[in-house]
Amino acid sequence: MEFTYLDNAATTPMAKEVVDVISEQMANNFGNASATNYFGRQARKVLDESRHTIAKSINAKDSEIVFTSGGTESDNTAVIETALSRQNLGKHIITTAIEHEAILKPMKYLESLGFNITYLMPNERGEVTVDQVKNALTDDTILVSIMYGNNEVGSRNPIKEIGELLQDHQAFFHTDAVQAYGQETIDVKDQHIDLLSTSAHKINGPKFIGFLYINDKIQIPSFIKGGDQETKRRAGTENVPAIAGFAKAVELITPEEKTARRDRYFGFKQHIQTILKDNNIKFEVNGPKDINALNHVFNLYLPGVDRGVLLTRLDLEYFAVSGGSACTAGSLEPSHVLVAMYGKDSPKINDSIRISFGKDNTDEEIVNFSNKLVSIVKDLTN
CATH class of the missing domain: 3.90.1150.10 (Aspartate Aminotransferase, domain 1)
Incomplete structure (x- = not known):
């Protein structure tokens, strides 16, 4: 008897088309995308094309997509690097009590460094409201991180309305969209999102690859220290086969x-x-x-x-x-x-x-x- 898989919020099986793309890239395109020789240029071409496909899916510029190892790294980068690089402007952050651990644990870490974190409580639908965010805002708020949709109960938050609220405030607006990406229509410009996290394995793509959208108007330091890949925003040789597979998963939706x-x-x-x-x-x-x-x-x-x-x-x-x-x-x-x-x-x-x-x-x-x-x-x- 075959298993019936009903745990897709945990991870999804890779689509056959994604497996085919990854296999082809692993077999035939082994170059380092940072190298200037023929093999490097071939890898760079695939990397650039994949980045464009993914950027288009959220109405972002290609230059605003930073490839990471997945949702956890993207969330950690958005929260920790924003806080540490902007603490001269204030040490207050707003989030919710129902975020993924990839947000909540970095928040606890920042609390240990003296940051003041406000955890908004959800209603019985699992949602927070714009008024809750508005009432929690202070002149010292430097980051608001509200998940797009909840991974346990499926609730959605009013992302566009929160983004509009923060237009005249210094706080950066981050959303963990790991569960929502591929399910919802996301437009980072229309919704006034500054930072957005995703993970490929939630949309029938490969594990250990994701991206962090970073609005071109803002800058945060690289979380991973090393080389100058991803225009100095994420060190480490790009995983071109996985990125190509991620782009194929996006194309399918x-x-x-x-x-x-x-x-x-x-x-x-x-x-x-x-x-x-x-x-x-x-x-x-x-x-x-x-x-x-x-x-x-x-x-x-x-x-x-x-x-x-x-x-x-x-x-x-x-x-x-x-x-x-x-x-x-x-x-x-x-x-x-x-x-x-x-x-x-x-x-x-x-x-x-x-x-x-x-x-x-x-x-x-x-x-x-x-x-x-x-x-x-x-x-x-x-």
């Missing part, structure tokens, strides 16, 4: 495909809920219930059903889902996202699972999963 996926994923959510209701299974949706969400993420509260037991039972039945962020899966700590949304004493903390859809999931898989979920929940609650 056309605007039409993006819309189709959103609608299909929302339909998957509705289908699961219908089957649960038809079988008298008690449940609640954590986060947004309407289509205005990252629809590939679906967080379900199943009262009285221990998360760990349910995940194990589903795994034994060949269904891969998760209890939350894969980056903290080995931790015994409860989901900080659900704690922020509902409080540390809420039963939702221990009785919720995250289902996340991908481009290869089918209606048949969703029906089979839903029926197996019903069977296991009934077994565990009777």
Whole structure:
């Protein structure tokens, strides 16, 4: 029996077209993109073309795309280097309590250096508001880092409105778009975003490659010290095969495909809920219930059903889902996202699972999963 993969928020399988591009580049284009010889020029050509494809996807200039090892490095660079390079202007930063650990841990590090961090609390949809940001702003605020969409409950934040709010303020505006990139239509100019983080493995691209968008109007130091690659903004020889694969993954997600996926994923959510209701299974949706969400993420509260037991039972039945962020899966700590949304004493903390859809999931898989979920929940609650 084959596994049904429903953990796409953790990572996605590489698309065949992406694998083909990477394999071709690894076999035939081994040059160093910084070298001036023929082989270097060939690598540079692929690098430049890939950068253009990716820049166009968010309405950025080619010069504003800095390739990194992924979302964590991009987030760390945006937060730490902005703070350290601008501390003469103030030491106040605004973020949210439901950010990824790649943001929250750098914030804790900066607190140890004397920075003052304001953590905005979300509503029960998992969202923060423009007014919260406005009320938290001070003359000393140098950075506002608000995630585009949440990786555990699929909530979206009012990025454009926050960007507009900060137009006349000194604070740089960063958004972690690791989960949103490839799902949402992002326009960094229209949304007034200064810094934006992504990761290729969330959109059927390779692992260990991402980019940090840095608006040409601002400058922050390189986080990785060494050579002068990426116009002195990120040291280290560029991984041309992975970058080419990243660009191919971006090309595959056309605007039409993006819309189709959103609608299909929302339909998957509705289908699961219908089957649960038809079988008298008690449940609640954590986060947004309407289509205005990252629809590939679906967080379900199943009262009285221990998360760990349910995940194990589903795994034994060949269904891969998760209890939350894969980056903290080995931790015994409860989901900080659900704690922020509902409080540390809420039963939702221990009785919720995250289902996340991908481009290869089918209606048949969703029906089979839903029926197996019903069977296991009934077994565990009777």
